[in-house]
Amino acid sequence: MKLEDLSIPPIVYDLLRNRRFLIGISLFIFIVCFSLVGGLIYTRNPFDMSGPPEQPPSAEYPLGTDRMGRDILAQLIWGTRYSLYVGVLVALIAMPIGVVIGAIAGVKGGIIDELLMGLTNIVLSIPSILLAILIAATLPTGMRTYEIVALVIGVTSWPWLARAIRAQMMSLREREFVYLSRMAGYSDVRIAFADLLPNIATYVFMAFVLFVNGGILGEAGLSLIGVGPSRGITLGVILYWAATMEAVRRGLWWWFAPAGAMIVLATSSLMIVTTAVDEVFNPRLRKQ
């Protein structure tokens, strides 16, 4: 990936003209607004019994109510907000770990590279969802806040990025501009972060988005198995309630369908954005 292109305005312009990018980003902004502003307009509390149980969607309850008479639209608004929150936290935790480990391994080489990659490969071999379930299952119920759940997912999901960053660094470090920096006597750390990292900026952006997606999906998975945020509400928690209270068997489609659809919508919109960014910035994918 040649990313020296990053500073050239026409490319950014290309991005803004890319239809896929615009669709993805508008969809995502819409979802963010829905979750942030929705709660101000639609003021029902997602935990309150605000009506009779098992009401199908109606004018009074746009998405119906669950078995305990709680309003599903309110749950969806707040669930989306906290699912996004967990997703972004996961990205903020996992990305620095992956970038730093990958950058150090790629630039330093030698024994440090061997050690860091050994660690990375070991964590990579243990499926992150299994590791996260295991850690979350051993936490006391009261400790499973949004932040702790994000931490658990974050510390188990960085290895693939470390590997990718290392590979990028290895291919970049033999370039001339790196030799020049070396000759100027700059330290390895400065070379890694000032010369090499800007070259993989879009890559890192894409990784961030993938981590947000991984965080949203990971949280939903943990919640479904019963080890998600214990006192909060996320899209995963809604699905967990629906699953444990037999929403499917009782035919309450308005309970489980919107939460899953929101997960798919949020994560796909971000995926569409990354594919579009890749298509615009990656010369090998660009149309001739």
Next chain:
Amino acid sequence: MIPKSLLKYLVLRLTFLFVTYIVALTIIFILLRLVPTNPVDRLITQLLQFNPNMTPEQIREYMKAYYELFGLDKPLWMQYLTYLFKAFTGDLGYSYINVGRKVSDIIMSALPWTLFLVVPATLAAWFVGNAIGAYAGYKRGSLFEKTVLTLSLVLSQTPYYWLAMLLLYAFAYRLNVFPPGQAYPPTMVPNLSLQFILAVLYHYILPFLSIFIAGLGGWAIGMRVLTIYELGSDHIQFAEALGAKESVLFKYMFRNSMIPQVTGLALSLGGAVGGALLTEIVFSYPGMGYILNRAIIQTDYPVVQGVFVILIATLFIANFVVDFVYALIDPRIRIGGEKI
């Protein structure tokens, strides 16, 4: 005869997996020992409720027997070593809840169901997803490619278990064409009769579909990009310039693009198993996910520990098999030289 380079590669992989397995076992051990639970106290309380006239003497004897049964009477380092050693022999201790039941028995009743579900569904999704992705990449710019890309993007983000809920709702409860979960009718006893096998297959379709469909998208997306890269490569353009037929070109391109997808298969198995565990919960399918879910709720830690030990061991064996296949199809390893 196996070439020396191949042998060296396989030995290296095996050593790595062995070390990683021990690290994984250690992590599982440490994490589950951090939880403050005392299964013996709980069991004694139960016993007292059942039989309030027990003498302190009897209680002490029961306690001693329980501590011995769970191996909790030894110091921690010895528990760890016994656990490590036993993890390789398949002895996983006893359940805290179903007293006297071996964890290995509980797991052996569940593992076949999970494998029966995950392996065919994942392989099918891999084959079909890659074929669709390759064709989409090959037909760059066509309507087919755009449709496949959009659909794949959405599918790759669809949680297995949500798709499972939708399928269950639509086909089992609305249309009544498939049974509502479980692996076979509760009235039947597992046997090898044709009737039972048919019933199992009938119950199998929905869980299989939810894993298969949710798995397709990711492969198609990856394969599409790989194909586009491959189409731009020198050897394909050379073959094209020579006037090779389209089917020949597609074959060249497909074979080269598949190599990274084989490694991808190994890496994705863990995620597929994780997804399948959650799907099992939705379908009440009697596999590892169902057992794990129950064990977590009941804080039956030997079972939780056993499920993880066996799942990770199974994944590592699968990984090794994929590595072997990878070595066979990649000439760089088969003939020698560096693995990139």
